[in-house]
Amino acid sequence: xxxxxxxxxxxxxxxxxxxxxxxxxxxxxxxxxxxxxxxxxxxxxxxxxxxxxxxxxxxxxxxxxxxxxxxxxxxxxxxxxxxxxxxxxxxxxxxxxxxxxxxxxxxxxxxxxxxxxxxxxxxxxxxxxxxxxxxxxxxxxxxxxxxxxxxxxxxxxxxxxxxxxxxxxxxxxxxxxxxxxxxxxxxxxxxxxxxxxxxxxxxxxxxxxxxxxxxxxxxxxxxxxxxxxxxxxxxxxxxxxxxxxxxxxxxxxxxxxxxxxxxxxxxxxxxxxxxxxxx
Amino acid sequence: xxxxxxxxxxxxxxxxxxxxxxxxxxxxxxxxxxxxxxxxxxxxxxxxxxxxxxxxxxxxxxxxxxxxxxxxxxxxxxxxxxxxxxxxxxxxxxxxxxxxxxxxxxxxxxxxxxxxxxxxxxxxxxxxxxxxxxxxxxxxxxxxxxxxxxxxxxxxxxxxxxxxxxxxxxxxxxxxxxxxxxxxxxxxxxxxxxxxxxxxxxxxxxxxxxxxxxxxxxxxxxxxxxxxxxxxxxxxxxxxxxxxxxxxxxxxxxxxxxxxxxxxx
Numbered sequence: 187x188x189x190x191x192x193x194x195x196x197x198x199x200x201x202x203x204x205x206x207x208x209x210x211x212x213x214x215x216x217x218x219x220x221x222x223x224x225x226x227x228x229x230x231x232x233x234x235x236x237x238x239x240x241x242x243x244x245x246x247x248x249x250x251x252x253x254x255x256x257x258x259x260x261x262x263x264x265x266x267x268x269x270x271x272x273x274x275x276x277x278x279x280x281x282x283x284x285x286x287x288x289x290x291x292x293x294x295x296x297x298x299x300x301x302x303x304x305x306x307x308x309x310x311x312x313x314x315x316x317x318x319x320x321x322x323x324x325x326x327x328x329x330x331x332x333x334x335x336x337x338x339x340x341x342x343x344x345x346x347x348x349x350x351x352x353x354x355x356x357x358x359x360x361x362x363x364x365x366x367x368x369x370x371x372x373x374x375x376x377x378x379x380x381x382x383x384x385x386x387x388x389x390x391x392x393x394x395x396x397x398x399x400x401x402x403x404x405x406x407x408x409x410x411x412x413x414x415x416x417x418x419x420x421x422x423x424x425x426x427x428x429x430x431x432x433x434x435x436x437x438x439x440x441x442x443x444x445x446x447x448x449x450x451x452x453x454x455x456x457x458x459x460x461x462x463x464x465x
Numbered sequence: 466x467x468x469x470x471x472x473x474x475x476x477x478x479x480x481x482x483x484x485x486x487x488x489x490x491x492x493x494x495x496x497x498x499x500x501x502x503x504x505x506x507x508x509x510x511x512x513x514x515x516x517x518x519x520x521x522x523x524x525x526x527x528x529x530x531x532x533x534x535x536x537x538x539x540x541x542x543x544x545x546x547x548x549x550x551x552x553x554x555x556x557x558x559x560x561x562x563x564x565x566x567x568x569x570x571x572x573x574x575x576x577x578x579x580x581x582x583x584x585x586x587x588x589x590x591x592x593x594x595x596x597x598x599x600x601x602x603x604x605x606x607x608x609x610x611x612x613x614x615x616x617x618x619x620x621x622x623x624x625x626x627x628x629x630x631x632x633x634x635x636x637x638x639x640x641x642x643x644x645x646x647x648x649x650x651x652x653x654x655x656x657x658x659x660x661x662x663x664x665x666x667x668x669x670x671x672x673x674x675x676x677x678x679x680x681x682x683x684x685x686x687x688x689x690x691x692x693x694x695x696x697x698x699x700x701x702x703x704x705x706x707x708x709x710x711x712x713x714x715x716x717x718x719x720x721x722x723x724x725x726x727x728x729x730x
Contacts, residue, residue: 240690263692271690278680279687283599283631290702292691297698307702325634339691 226399270340276332330361487604620696
């Protein structure tokens with residue numbers, strides 16, 4: 187299977203005189219249907235990387251290939267059709283004056299006929315469970331609701347790839363859960379590829395693969411199990427540990443022998459009750 | 466803060482006036498302001514007042530809102546009326562002191578000016594109260610469309626207008642947040658003399674400006690990511706429907722004009 191996103195040795199500097207590039211020789215492939223989480227501390231180049239994927243930034247060196255097209259000035263609008271992006275601040279990316287206008291905005295840009303738009307707006311709002319709010323203004327919505335509208339706006343464009351650029355970082359735990367659940371559901375229904383840039387380690391634990399960034403470089407790639415089994419070393423990379431891993435650390439300090447491999451929350455529960463019964 | 470501003474507020478409803486096409490309402494209120502200058506005697510003003518009251522009644526919006534629209538302008542109106550009353554000469558002189566005189570014509574002119582002001586404010590308040598801001602900007606875009614011929618950037622202007630309208634409540638919230646945050650740090654708003662008051666505004670204004678710049682950048686990025694390339698080749702989600710009731714309103718306005726010309730002395 188051909189990768190949907192392929193970065194070959196990308197380097198990007200915001201200013202030519204910058205001593206350290208924001209992205210430093212990064213290469214990666216992402217395959218259709220994958221859920222990728224890109225993690226790393228602040229200033230590690232995660233968001234810059236996301237912006238190079240849909241051509242908001244053109245790299246100084248290297249080649250970006252998205253959905254079979256090589257990124258250049260000519261192909262950038264075609265690539266943006268294939269890539270939907272949801273940003274961090276729910277207020278600042280809400281273009282429309284009402285929910286339905288905002289969902290329609292991207293389609294208006296692509297010149298979708300009006301009859302099509304009406305049905306697609308309706309479907310997209312249903313997918314994120316916001317149909318009852320179609321005529322509401324953004325000022326009367328919660329943060330999580332605004333992000334769900336932003337997702338609906340992206341989904342209505344039927345992209346192959348959705349990039350969530352810290353889309354849940356300004357939400358409360360409830361809003362975060364709602365948004366992630368909405369994306370999960372849509373991903374299952376339409377075979378999307380998702381790239382999620384996140385600080386939320388529990389969100390990252392749900393991904394198929396993790397990419398760890400540090401100072402503009404891609405320092406680690408792997409499944410959550412592989413990455414999280416590094417344990418305390420993650421803290422040196424400026425990352426937090428997932429909850430089961432933290433629990434393991436505390437149990438270890440109390441002298442219990444815990445398995446070395448990474449356990450998900452369910453795995454942890456399994457291990458806990460079996461080990462108690464075995465005693 | 467929002468409660469004080471009656472201007473530009475929208476009262477949701479589904480009356481006859483609410484359901485009218487925004488273009489009808491926009492052009493109708495402009496036209497009304499134009500033909501109000503046709504009236505020049507008691508009968509015509511009485512007739513216009515009756516027309517306005519019927520329009521207000523049709524909107525089913527409580528009259529207090531209209532009164533609130535007039536109230537902030539009351540001093541301006543009374544000042545103009547007073548000027549008219551005391552400086553117009555002609556007819557029977559009721560009272561005189563130096564150059565000030567109260568005459569028959571003066572009183573009449575004063576009352577007419579008062580009616581004119583109040584009726585204009587009532588009509589424009591009716592427009593903003595019964596039309597959502599977004600529909601108003603749609604109507605404006607439509608009305609401005611002929612200006613495309615002279616290279617006027619109609620799409621850009623209407624996009625700016627609708628984004629501006631959409632950010633008004635967001636920025637209001639933010640202003641309040643910054644004000645409270647600065648108050649918590651000891652800034653006194655609205656205290657002291659004029660210079661002190663102006664100085665107190667600075668810690669509110671600068672963060673508001675900076676955050677608006679950041680917002681603008683975020684919004685531009687988000688718009689670009691969603692494929693916005695300018696007005697060319699765009700379709701529109703929102704369309705305006707001209708209905709039979711709009712034609713009826715046009716007929717009513719035509720009749721109104723004829724009657725006013727007939728009543729003119």
